[in-house]
Amino acid sequence: MESMYKYIFGPVLSRRFGLSLGIDLSPDKKSCNFDCLYCELEKAKPVNKIENQPNPDEIIKELRDYLSKNQYPDVITVTANGEPTLYSKLDELIEKINQIKGNSKSLILSNASTINEISVRQALKKFDIVKLSLDAADQKTFEKIDKPLKGIKIEDIIDGMISFRKEYSGTLVLEVLIVKHINDKKEVIEKIVEAVKKINPDRIDISTIDRPPAYRVFPVDNQTLYEIASMFEGLNVNVATRKSGGKIKKVHLDKEDILNTFKKRAYTVYDIETLFDEDTKENINQLLLQGKLKTTKVANLEFIKTS
Numbered sequence: 001m002e003s004m005y006k007y008i009f010g011p012v013l014s015r016r017f018g019l020s021l022g023i024d025l026s027p028d029k030k031s032c033n034f035d036c037l038y039c040e041l042e043k044a045k046p047v048n049k050i051e052n053q054p055n056p057d058e059i060i061k062e063l064r065d066y067l068s069k070n071q072y073p074d075v076i077t078v079t080a081n082g083e084p085t086l087y088s089k090l091d092e093l094i095e096k097i098n099q100i101k102g103n104s105k106s107l108i109l110s111n112a113s114t115i116n117e118i119s120v121r122q123a124l125k126k127f128d129i130v131k132l133s134l135d136a137a138d139q140k141t142f143e144k145i146d147k148p149l150k151g152i153k154i155e156d157i158i159d160g161m162i163s164f165r166k167e168y169s170g171t172l173v174l175e176v177l178i179v180k181h182i183n184d185k186k187e188v189i190e191k192i193v194e195a196v197k198k199i200n201p202d203r204i205d206i207s208t209i210d211r212p213p214a215y216r217v218f219p220v221d222n223q224t225l226y227e228i229a230s231m232f233e234g235l236n237v238n239v240a241t242r243k244s245g246g247k248i249k250k251v252h253l254d255k256e257d258i259l260n261t262f263k264k265r266a267y268t269v270y271d272i273e274t275l276f277d278e279d280t281k282e283n284i285n286q287l288l289l290q291g292k293l294k295t296t297k298v299a300n301l302e303f304i305k306t307s
């Protein structure tokens with residue numbers, strides 16, 4: 001069945017953000033200033049603008065119509081067949097979304113390439129949740145994995161993220177996508193960790209390739225994802241495993257080990273289920289009942305950490 005909407009798609013149920021209704025700002029063709037190796041869209045020369053931009057009112061009309069007929073989603077996700085911050089009317093659009101979103105939260109998925117521009121940060125600040133990508137913290141790896149438009153510097157992106165965090169009171173999520181043999185080396189990850197600590201996001205998602213990529217590159221296995229995640233101490237780390245990503249060695253911890261481990265970083269309910277053996281899960285439940293561990297929600301995802 002052909003969709004009755006041009007800009008709205010979904011909803012899809014995502015483990016990371018809940019029930020998500022998408023808004024695509026560039027439905028005609030890919031418009032991105034990166035050409036990531038892992039992109040789920042076809043490879044394309046990077047560009048710095050969206051051609052035939054939609055008018056915010058056309059999008060809002062569709063959104064109003066959808067919301068009048070359906071359940072409000074957990075998140076209304078602004079994205080693009082490419083990079084949504086290249087849309088020049090983002091500020092006007094988010095103000096209008098916020099007026100009609102009800103209890104849904106507004107979310108944007110951006111590659112962060114423009115975060116060093118004050119006008120972009122002004123618009124991003126109006127979203128309830130902002131998810132930015134950070135696949136490398138050194139220029140060489142950044143260029144290899146994300147193939148940005150010439151002149152884009154990862155140092156400026158990181159500086160922009162640090163400024164944004166200070167100005168932004170909503171929920172900031174960073175995503176690090178790991179590609180085998182490209183950004184999975186210890187030295188590369190260490191630099192990312194260092195940058196992430198300076199940025200101080202509310203949550204960090206560690207993921208890998210999940211759908212057929214634009215270039216011939218490969219995912220890392222689930223075990224590697226968890227090993228990389230363990231380097232991000234002190235943060236709310238969510239590991240986006242793949243179903244076909246291989247077995248995980250179950251970990252056993254006694255209560256004291258659990259408290260020490262959870263002091264260093266919070267785990268999602270899903271990661272606990274995947275990572276720990278039955279005894280350990282039972283211990284975690286008891287510690288929750290005793291109030292020594294507690295749950296918190298970050299951008300619709302539940303974490304368990306020490307009280």
Ligand code: SF4
Pocket residue numbers: 032033034035036038039040041081082083111
């Ligand atoms: S930033 Fe997103 S849309 Fe752009 S090339 Fe990378 S994965 Fe594709």
